[in-house]
Amino acid sequence: MITPWQHGRFDARTGPSKVLFGRMYEDVAIERAAFRPRSRVFCIASAGCTAIGLAADRHDVVAIDINRDQLAYAADRIAGRPAIRGTAERVMGVARAFAPLVGWTRRRLRAFLELDDPAAQVEMWRALDTWRLRAAFGALFSVTALRAVYASPFLAFLPSRLGAVMRARLARCFARHANRTNPYARALLLGELADDPPPGAGSIELVHGDAAEYLESAPAASFDAFTLSNILDGTGPAYRARLFAAVRRAAAPGATAVLRSFAEPAGDLPTNHAVDDRAMLWGIVDVRPAAELSA
Ligand SMILES: C[S@@+](CC[C@H](N)C(=O)[O-])C[C@H]1O[C@@H](n2cnc3c(N)ncnc32)[C@H](O)[C@@H]1O
Known part of the structure; x- marks a missing residue:
């Protein structure tokens, strides 16, 4: 198992994957402020909110999810269908x-x-x-x-x-x-889920798969920005190191990465923007040059 997220469930039972998130609890204003105009963005799909928000800003987005049901749901939302409860x-x-x-x-x-x-x-x-x-x-x-x-x-x-x-x-x-x-x-x-406005001028390409695996085979230096949700919450150090190496390789010069976590920061983290995130749940919203991501 590379990550517990691949089961598409929160519990440890075997069973079908599910839509876990009906909307995202990540403030896309963080990414909007951090990413350069017209970036090519690598994004975690989840409920599609971040991808939709970034496409509205004319970024071109590749949105990936390891959970097939969640990805299908993101596709529905991008097509303008209403939110459901996950x-x-x-x-x-x-x-x-x-x-x-x-x-x-x-x-x-x-x-x-x-x-x-x-x-x-x-x-x-x-x-x-x-x-x-x-x-x-x-x-x-x-x-x-x-x-x-x-x-x-x-x-x-x-x-x-x-x-x-x-x-x-x-x-x-x-x-x-x-x-x-x-x-x-x-x-x-x-519990009120506002529908996101339809995506704007940017494109959204949806991909089913694992983030690290996808980036390992993407052309080097092909993304200007990465927003990785909290996909490292629940994984071990080996996957963390693998993901960061894949991000650094796929990052164009000057690329930015955003990584969230429910964990509290271990010490002073000057790149932590958790206080700016209106979703309010996060201990860490790390915004830093992708080249500086290291395990
Ligand atoms: C990490 S979860 C967290 C949800 C998020 N905090 C939100 O507010 O929507 C978001 C999505 O990441 C997906 N995911 C987790 N690990 C992944 C990985 N290694 N590669 C691709 N997608 C992954 C999950 O399937 C889930 O749909």
Whole structure:
């Protein structure tokens, strides 16, 4: 097995692959700001949101996914068909069903999401971040609860006290980005999946396969930009080294790479843009020259 993602499932059971993500929880504004105009971009397909957003900016995108069902779903979305709920949305939906128990009524959440002043958001977040919420996040993000949904490779790299870490990531976002214009906040708190506008002038080529394998056989120096989602979460050091070597080889001079992770950064990471990502979930959003990716 090169990566646990190849099963197309979160759990360790054998069975058919599934659509795991109905939309992406990665803020494409990061890539929009980082990539040079009219780049040739290597992208992870997932639910297609990043590919669609980059094509709208006139980049030419190769979007790959190892999960055939997820890739077919991305193709549907690129063709303009509406979003559906994947496994990730169903899991979040179950968690959201308990929201009223911690005082998070939909009415209150809607009022929170209407705010556009970070200072007011911080104030209201203080009222929402009750001891009940802390207890609920602690339980929800405990190893025992997560094991019911996720296979062990998806848990090994997660920070301890994940509930507290996630609450801190939410608070960090509300203190910085206006809720009203943040589609990721709406998706996370209310489960509302906005449809992406149709792709613009750039092209999107969809590929089924493994990222490292594809890049190893791509022409050298053929991509100006890479956005690798968090595909290294759950893999080992050998795959990480292989992927980075493949990226460096396929990277044109001056190419940029974006790599996300749920893990907390090990130390000071000056290239970390996690605070800028309005999806708010990430510990690491590393934006750096592709030539500098090393295991
Ligand atoms: C890494 S997951 C994470 C989802 C993401 N954080 C989001 O918000 O959509 C995204 C996609 O990467 C795909 N994937 C994981 N490892 C891959 C690999 N080595 N090569 C190609 N696709 C991969 C998965 O099948 C999944 O559809």
